[in-house]
Amino acid sequence: MRQRVSFSLTLPLTLLLLLCVYESCGGSVRNTEAIAPDISSSVNPQPFLPLLAPSPLTAFTNYSIPKLSGLCTLNFSAAGNMMSVTATDCWASFAPLLADVVCCPQFDATLATLIGQSSKYSRMLALNVTHAKHCLSDVQKILEGQGANDNIQKICSIEPETLTAASCPVIEVDTFESTVDSSKLLCACRKIDLVNECCDQVCQNAILDAARTIAAIGMPNSKGVNLLPAHSTRIDDCKNIVLRWLASNLDPSSANKVLRGLSNCKVNKVCPLVFPNMTNVVKECANGISNQTACCKAMDSYVSQLQQQSFITNLQALNCAASLGVKLQKANVSDDVYNLCHINLKDFSLQGQCCYICLNK
Ligand SMILES: *[C@@H]1O[C@H](CO)[C@@H](O)[C@H](O)[C@H]1NC(C)=O
Ligand SMILES: *[C@@H]1O[C@H](CO)[C@@H](O)[C@H](O)[C@H]1NC(C)=O
Ligand SMILES: *[C@@H]1O[C@H](CO)[C@@H](O)[C@H](O)[C@H]1NC(C)=O
Ligand SMILES: *[C@@H]1O[C@H](CO)[C@@H](O)[C@H](O)[C@H]1NC(C)=O
Numbered sequence: 525m526r527q528r529v530s531f532s533l534t535l536p537l538t539l540l541l542l543l544c545v546y547e548s549c550g551g552s553v554r555n556t557e558a559i560a561p562d563i564s565s566s567v568n569p570q571p572f573l574p575l576l577a578p579s580p581l582t583a584f585t586n587y588s589i590p591k592l593s594g595l596c597t598l599n600f601s602a603a604g605n606m607m608s609v610t611a612t613d614c615w616a617s618f619a620p621l622l623a624d625v626v627c628c629p630q631f632d633a634t635l636a637t638l639i640g641q642s643s644k645y646s647r648m649l650a651l652n653v654t655h656a657k658h659c660l661s662d663v664q665k666i667l668e669g670q671g672a673n674d675n676i677q678k679i680c681s682i683e684p685e686t687l688t689a690a691s692c693p694v695i696e697v698d699t700f701e702s703t704v705d706s707s708k709l710l711c712a713c714r715k716i717d718l719v720n721e722c723c724d725q726v727c728q729n730a731i732l733d734a735a736r737t738i739a740a741i742g743m744p745n746s747k748g749v750n751l752l753p754a755h756s757t758r759i760d761d762c763k764n765i766v767l768r769w770l771a772s773n774l775d776p777s778s779a780n781k782v783l784r785g786l787s788n789c790k791v792n793k794v795c796p797l798v799f800p801n802m803t804n805v806v807k808e809c810a811n812g813i814s815n816q817t818a819c820c821k822a823m824d825s826y827v828s829q830l831q832q833q834s835f836i837t838n839l840q841a842l843n844c845a846a847s848l849g850v851k852l853q854k855a856n857v858s859d860d861v862y863n864l865c866h867i868n869l870k871d872f873s874l875q876g877q878c879c880y881i882c883l884n885k
């Protein structure tokens with residue numbers, strides 16, 4: 525029987541505190557274009573990085589030992605403590621809230637590391653689909669046994685196919701290493717600068733190069749130039765292979781750091797919030813504000829609806845603030861309501877209180 529997992533109710537706060545890191549960002553401050561409300565002046569130009577939540581909570585946790593399929597050959601101890609970090613990051617009730625920012629990047633990194641580590645023996649950087657089904661189900665069971673949400677696969681859109689080669693033509697380690705300049709790749713990605721990687725994309729470019737190189741195998745070419753489109757599912761699938769190869773050449777904790785650092789750059793690029801109905805804001809603030817109190821009240825209530833949706837990083841908050849700015853402008857809210865109503869980035873993100881932003885990309 526499974527034992528119930530208990531945990532401390534201070535978790536959200538703990539996670540948020542752990543998520544916050546201060547580092548300096550050498551870049552210049554960029555003004556966000558195309559928004560009427562100017563928020564750039566009210567933010568501190570330093571980066572915020574959602575890093576690993578370590579698992580101090582393990583002390584409070586009683587693990588249950590799951591019954592595994594016996595049909596998955598991945599070595600779960602080869603991922604070091606990544607599994608327990610993932611279980612913490614995808615903690616039952618918080619997984620959906622922390623999905624894009626914390627849980628899914630950590631889950632992805634763990635899967636890549638498990639396959640990467642096992643490739644040292646299997647010499648394969650992908651599982652076949654039957655094997656993938658068993659392994660994914662085993663991983664889910666182990667994580668659940670450590671308190672993780674029982675629906676991570678769905679929350680993070682991971683299918684057994686995600687662990688296979690999908691459309692990438694190279695899965696053998698030996699073929700990979702004879703095709704790709706693997707020392708260059710390892711050099712670019714062995715250790716990434718978490719702050720500058722998102723801006724300089726040193727490792728990301730090396731990964732893309734490697735992915736394009738293997739994706740081009742077997743593609744038609746014209747006069748020696750292959751006809752691989754700039755963006756394709758094939759290249760994306762090959763990126764997964766590259767990440768697994770990288771994970772197999774790093775110790776699990778470095779792999780975790782690198783893979784999380786890379787997904788952090790992706791996470792930061794979009795605004796994950798759904799903007800609710802703006803009727804009230806438009807009514808009070810559009811076409812010239814007649815009653816500032818009423819307008820700001822409407823804005824406050826609107827922004828607090830956004831806050832309730834999801835934890836977002838400060839870079840996402842910047843994008844969200846910019847997107848909302850554009851929406852407001854389209855709705856004829858031409859006054860600078862952000863300044864007028866003292867709304868700044870921290871209002872878009874519950875983390876805003878404790879973290880800073882990197883504005884240079
Ligand atoms: C964990 O299990 C042990 C033994 O069953 C029990 O003594 C302990 O109180 C449990 N801890 C928590 C935090 O539930
Ligand atoms: C699994 O990984 C651990 C840690 O790297 C290692 O000590 C152990 O020998 C591996 N087991 C197998 C069966 O390869
Ligand atoms: C899938 O992979 C597993 C583990 O490597 C292997 O035992 C099995 O034969 C493979 N199945 C197919 C259909 O290739
Ligand atoms: C927004 O809400 C108002 C009432 O609160 C409603 O009349 C209007 O149809 C809604 N608009 C949309 C696009 O849902």
Ligand SMILES: *[C@@H]1O[C@H](CO)[C@@H](O)[C@H](O)[C@H]1NC(C)=O
Nearest residue numbers: 814815816817818819821822
């Ligand atoms: C402005 O709006 C506030 C809040 O809705 C209201 O209390 C106040 O009476 C309004 N002021 C004027 C001058 O209409």
Ligand SMILES: *[C@@H]1O[C@H](CO)[C@@H](O)[C@H](O)[C@H]1NC(C)=O
Nearest residue numbers: 806810811853854855856857
């Ligand atoms: C914005 O204002 C223009 C001109 O004042 C008007 O034609 C347009 O319908 C307004 N749009 C909205 C969404 O209120």
